[in-house]
Amino acid sequence: MRFADRLFRLLIRLAGRAEVAEDLHQETWIAAARHAPRLAADTDLAAWLFTIARNKHTSWRRWSVVRLRRESTFDPDQAPAPDRAVETRRDLERALGALPAIHREVLLLVGVEGLETAQVAAVLGLSSEAVRQRLSRARAALALALGEEAEVISARRAKAARPPEAIAGGAEPFEGSAVNRREVGR
Numbered sequence: 076m077r078f079a080d081r082l083f084r085l086l087i088r089l090a091g092r093a094e095v096a097e098d099l100h101q102e103t104w105i106a107a108a109r110h111a112p113r114l115a116a117d118t119d120l121a122a123w124l125f126t127i128a129r130n131k132h133t134s135w136r137r138w139s140v141v142r143l144r145r146e147s148t149f150d151p152d153q154a155p156a157p158d159r160a161v162e163t164r165r166d167l168e169r170a171l172g173a174l175p176a177i178h179r180e181v182l183l184l185v186g187v188e189g190l191e192t193a194q195v196a197a198v199l200g201l202s203s204e205a206v207r208q209r210l211s212r213a214r215a216a217l218a219l220a221l222g223e224e225a226e227v228i229s230a231r232r233a234k235a236a237r238p239p240e241a242i243a244g245g246a247e248p249f250e251g252s253a254v255n256r257r258e259v260g261r
Contacts (some may be wrong), residue, residue: 076239078120078121079100079104081188082100082103082124082125082128083096083097083100084188085125085128085129085183085184085185085187086103086128086131086132087098087128087181088130088171088179088187089132089176089179089180089183090135090136091172095135098135099128099131099132099135100128102131103124103127103131104250106127106131107123107124107127110127119193119194119197121190121194122190122194122195122197122198123197124195125184125190125194125198126197126198126200129180129199131196135234136176144220165219166221167221170217170220170221171183171217171220173220174213174216174217174220175216177209177213178209178212178213178216178217179213181195181199181206181209181210181213182198182210182213182214182217184198184199185210192206192210195210198227
């Protein structure tokens with residue numbers, strides 16, 4: 076069972092919900108046990124197991140009516156952030172969750188699970204070169220998502236730091252604001 080925790084981590088990040096990941100994890104092991112007698116002696120066990128897990132997730136996603144974003148049990152905005160490390164991890168999880176599945180899969184398999192390019196290629200059914208290209212694009216998309224996330228967080232912090240009178244409308248409007256432009260147009 077040396078792969079059990081790693082498979083579960085992948086499935087929970089792909090599915091976004093613990094109960095779904097638990098079901099997919101169990102289905103992965105059932106399928107592995109069912110097909111183990113046909114396994115060739117030289118098979119890369121990690122790649123084989125991650126392929127089964129990924130296929131189980133893909134099947135679930137294909138047939139599921141539940142939209143992951145609406146039903147996700149992990150809501151980063153509701154979780155308390157006692158320190159910057161927790162906040163950073165929450166931002167990273169949110170950015171990962173916003174990525175397309177093809178980017179999220181390759182990042183999780185390489186970055187989190189530590190699989191080699193050849194293993195990821197076997198899991199995804201791609202060439203090693205295609206995995207490297209997809210990984211490069213995924214990293215760029217993650218960097219962009221994290222950059223946009225940082226802008227949103229910055230805006231939230233600025234809004235939270237405004238004095239109460241500015242929020243209540245007691246402060247002068249900012250130069251160039253809609254209120255100010257209307258007054259100029261009169």
